[in-house]
Amino acid sequence: MGMTDKQFNGFIRFILDDIKEVIEIMEDGKAKEKLQKIEDNLQQTLED
Numbered sequence: 001m002g003m004t005d006k007q008f009n010g011f012i013r014f015i016l017d018d019i020k021e022v023i024e025i026m027e028d029g030k031a032k033e034k035l036q037k038i039e040d041n042l043q044q045t046l047e048d
Helices: 005-025 029-047
Strands: none
Touching: 005 029
16 A cells, blocks of 8 residues: 555655754764765655
């Protein structure tokens, strides 16, 4: 069974919220940069 666009966007928002919390407590480094890139990509997905 598939998701509606609204359900998918809700799922993405849930994931983005958690990613933002983790980024705030992470030390600078490659892992943080990668997570920020993922955050940007997910945010772009919501805006498209």
